[in-house]
Amino acid sequence: MTPPPPAAPGPPPVHEHITDAIKAPDLVRLGPSSVLARFETLKVYAALGAVRALLDRGTIRPGQTLVDSSSGIYALALAMACHRYGLRCHIVASTTVDATMRVQLEVLGATVDQMPPSQDLRLDQERRVRRVRELVGERPDMHWMRQYHDAVHYAGYEEFADLVAAALPVRELTVIGAVGTGSSTGGLVLPLRRRGVEVRLVGIQPFGSVTFGSERFSDPEAIIAGIGSSIPFGNVRHRLYDALHWIDFRHAMAGAVGLLRDHAVFAGLSTGAAYLASRWETARNADRTCLVIGPDTGHRYTERAFARHREAPDPRSLKPHQITCLADLTPPWSVTEWGRRAYPEEPTP
Structure with missing residues (x-):
């Protein structure tokens, strides 16, 4: 039986700026208990919230130059926030920033320093941070946004939490998303937990990241930005964080290709990794609502991942290696119950 067509929506809002139009995600049902929050660029929330807060505090002023390092989606978000609020923008860009992204940044008025080609995540990030420090030393009028360290980037995600609470009015929720800077997952779950929602936070990490102790590994195929x-x-x-999944490039590609094939959603590799993890998480607890965070579209991964779709394994054939300590961490996919503990772990008194 063909389902009835959806009810006609009300008139769409007319937005004052493009950031208002693209900051909120599309919520897409992936299964009976699983929903994807699919963004064009997730970090618009972080950039808008941070810039507004800094302007309100008087920390920055219109016309000032904001600078930061980025692997892509934060760069675009910050450039758009600067466009909206009359600020200048300078981006120290990762080697992973492609021509399409760079052209958008330049047309928006941002100046760009891009790091030379590298498959070494550490070298790429160290070069970027060194360059930002040089710029701030040379031009003290620049404000370093410090997206990796300044908690002001949590502020904008409270609006996302309001949207989730309205769309998914549940008492128990599993949130699955890439850890990255920590702001998007942390900025979402903190306000939800304050509302009384029991949120299980599941983080996604690549092998080679120091954030949760996988730096002894490397992923030779690609950097998942x-x-x-x-x-x-x-x-x-x-x-x-309640649980962690470490997922390599090939498995993230399998998730991204599977998401496109099964749900017609074209999203990036971090979304693919989160989707793969969500299949495992929901199979273990089908009664609990699961929200998968999809921070960007798949366009910058077209050649590196989607063009190789015939190589991608079927997500249904994949399962993680379950571990209880970091010493047992094993590629290509490992999972552990993190249990909201510190890292590095604090000594027992």
């Missing part, structure tokens, strides 16, 4: 780090990030609050 934005989900891990070769340097410690102050905005990652390890005690917020």
